[in-house]
Amino acid sequence: MRAWVAILTADVARDLRSGNWWLPVAFFLLVALLFPFGVGPDARLLAATGGGMVWVAALLATLLPLDQIFGRDAASGALDQYALRSLSEEGLALTKILAHLISFGLPLFIAAMPAAALLGLAEARWGGLLLSLAIGLPGLSALGVTIAAVTLGQRGHGALAALLLLPLAVPILIFGAGSLSDAGESAIYYLAACSLSALAIAPFAAGAALRAAREN
Amino acid sequence: MPQTAAPCHNILPANGTAPILSFDALACVRGDNLLWRGLSGAISPGGAMRITGPNGSGKSSLLRVLAGLLPAAHGQVQRNAAIGLADERPALDAALPLARALSFWARVSGKGAADVARALDAMALTPLTQVPVAYLSTGQRRRAGLARLLIEDAPLWLLDEPTNGLDSASITRLESAIAAHRAAGGAVIIATHLPIALDGAQSIALGGA
Numbered sequence: 001m002r003a004w005v006a007i008l009t010a011d012v013a014r015d016l017r018s019g020n021w022w023l024p025v026a027f028f029l030l031v032a033l034l035f036p037f038g039v040g041p042d043a044r045l046l047a048a049t050g051g052g053m054v055w056v057a058a059l060l061a062t063l064l065p066l067d068q069i070f071g072r073d074a075a076s077g078a079l080d081q082y083a084l085r086s087l088s089e090e091g092l093a094l095t096k097i098l099a100h101l102i103s104f105g106l107p108l109f110i111a112a113m114p115a116a117a118l119l120g121l122a123e124a125r126w127g128g129l130l131l132s133l134a135i136g137l138p139g140l141s142a143l144g145v146t147i148a149a150v151t152l153g154q155r156g157h158g159a160l161a162a163l164l165l166l167p168l169a170v171p172i173l174i175f176g177a178g179s180l181s182d183a184g185e186s187a188i189y190y191l192a193a194c195s196l197s198a199l200a201i202a203p204f205a206a207g208a209a210l211r212a213a214r215e216n
Numbered sequence: 217m218p219q220t221a222a223p224c225h226n227i228l229p230a231n232g233t234a235p236i237l238s239f240d241a242l243a244c245v246r247g248d249n250l251l252w253r254g255l256s257g258a259i260s261p262g263g264a265m266r267i268t269g270p271n272g273s274g275k276s277s278l279l280r281v282l283a284g285l286l287p288a289a290h291g292q293v294q295r296n297a298a299i300g301l302a303d304e305r306p307a308l309d310a311a312l313p314l315a316r317a318l319s320f321w322a323r324v325s326g327k328g329a330a331d332v333a334r335a336l337d338a339m340a341l342t343p344l345t346q347v348p349v350a351y352l353s354t355g356q357r358r359r360a361g362l363a364r365l366l367i368e369d370a371p372l373w374l375l376d377e378p379t380n381g382l383d384s385a386s387i388t389r390l391e392s393a394i395a396a397h398r399a400a401g402g403a404v405i406i407a408t409h410l411p412i413a414l415d416g417a418q419s420i421a422l423g424g425a
Contacts, residue, residue, distance in 0.1 A: 006323035014309060077305030080285055084301055085324065085368075215287050 003087055004095050011096070015103035020068060024061035025107045031057035032115035043120050050119030051129055051180030057115065058108055058133065059169050062140045065104055066161045069096050069148040070210070083214065093206035097138075097145045097199070105137040128180055132191060136176040139195030142202035143168050149206035152213045172198070234296055235260050236372045236403045237282065242291035244277050251277055252422050253290065259372070259403045264394070264417035267407040273423030275407035276303065279374045282405065300370035302378060306361030308349045314360055315345035318367060325368050335366035338393055340386070354381040362390060373397060373404040379412055387412065 015021050035053050036046055073079045082092055112133050116126055147165045151157035175191035178184050235258040243253035251274030259265050267275050280286040282293055283301050308317040315332065322332050336342045339359040344352065352360060358381050365373060373394070379387050391413045394404050406412065 002326055003324045006320060010309070010320050014311070018311065075305075076309070077303065077307035080283075080301065080303075080305075081307045081321070081364075083285055084283060084299055084370075086298075087324075214285055 003085065004091060007082075007087075007092070008095050008099050011099035012102050014072075015065075015068075015099070020065055021103050021107050024064045024104050025111045027064060028057045028061040028108055028111050029115055029118070031060070032118040035119060046120040047122055047125075050116065050121040051125060052177035053119055054112055054115050054121075054129060055132075055136075055173055055177040058112070058137070059140065059166070059173055061108055062104065062144050062169075063162050063165060065100070066144050066148045066151075066165070067158050069100060069145055070152045071148075071157075074152055074213070079210065079214065089207035089210040090203040092210065093145055093149060093203040096148075096206075097141050097202060100141040100145055101138055105141050109133050109137060125180060128184075132176045132179045132188060135188065135192050135195055136172050139172050139191075139198040140169060142195075142198040143172075146198075146202045146206045146209070149209035149213070152209065153216065168198075233260055235294075236263070236297045237293070237295050237299075237405075239282060239293045240291055242278075242281060242293065243289045244274055244281060244286075245289040246274070246277060250289075255291070255420065257418065257420065259405060259418070261371070261401040261403060262398045263403045264398060264414045265403075265405040265420065266412075266414055266417045267405065267420045267422065268409060269422030270409070275422060276376050278420075278422065279303070279376050279405065279407050283374055295372075297371035298368075299372045299374060300365045300368045301374045301376070302361045302365045303376035304358075304361075304380070306349070306357050306364060308357075308360055308364065310350035311348060313346045313348055314341060314352070317349050318360070318363060321364050322367050327367050327369070331367050331369070335363040338366055338389065339363045340389060355383060355386060358382055359386055359389075362393070366393065371402050373402065375404065375406045375408075377408050377410070378406060379408060379410045 032054065039045060039049070070079065109130070112129060113126065116129055121129065143165055147161045147168070150164065151161045154160055171194040172191065175187045175194055178187035179191055238258035240256045242255040244251040255278070257265065267278055269275050277286060279301065281288045283299050284293065284295065308314070309320065315336065318332050318335065319329070322328065336345060339362055341356070341359055341363055344356060349357065349360060358378070362378065378390055382390065394414070397404060406414065
């Protein structure tokens, strides 16, 4: 437990210190800013599509820090040192999911409010949007960490990670954006189910991938 | 009440103490190449083992197999104690000052600030505590990796070319750290093609050359 807390705090501190956290946030806000230019200033259209746009932007922003999650530790030899200290790969994956959620999920969650304002989303919808993000972002972090582990050590892993993650994230995207529509009450439950499944499977999938990468 | 303790380990050397690590009939295949095979041996508390061989003969692979980081193509390794590995990567956060980068591993291993200070002192790194790891020279980074090993305090050290990039004063420091470690009941396995003082060390030569 002591070791996991040390790794979690060191990871989050490293992301805050290096300023990594603001790049996905800036990207996220930029998409929200550019979208009205693309589709025109029709307030009704923006309000109808804005929630879905926030979700697409959040998904794409999740992709940005993926190569850092295990890449730095693999290059520095820290992954080997964790293994030598009998720290399980599954525990490490879970720690990285938490770190990703704190360093990148939380800033995105906060940035969702200005993004919703930029897209002209009705204020009555903001609560629903934040709720869906709060439920969906942990699932995205879990998928992101899994894909980061699977693509560890592959050449061109940035593009490969995007190719692998986006299809897997489709259910979260569908139910996350779907929960914002008028008939979307049940979608929030499906979103929670998808997010929880991803969280339950991710540590084991990522752990197996990390072992395979080391023994390669 | 007299107790007959069941032996925990299968392989016992002649002097009766359990080996820290023993391995039997190991073989290693990388890609399509058989690097080495039929390696057996054991190392007891206080022992030392030197692995020699030309570049590419699989010295690092042998250390990784012994550490359990790489599966052996054949054979078994029995580990009876924690293992500390120091290779060419110090496993330190390059952006952090040296002392804080080492403190991270102290926290992971449940050690304190005193252990960090002692390790820094043993590797003559105390003047560099506030220097970011990225600014250290090759030899200083090597010593930083050895300091990380000292903090962890594992009974068995696996050192991969530990003298690379070290000046003669640092090599002497490393030799005395190894001697102190062995005197305290630790053991060390060193893969190197350079001379380093190791009293009474066993030797494993890899590769035909």
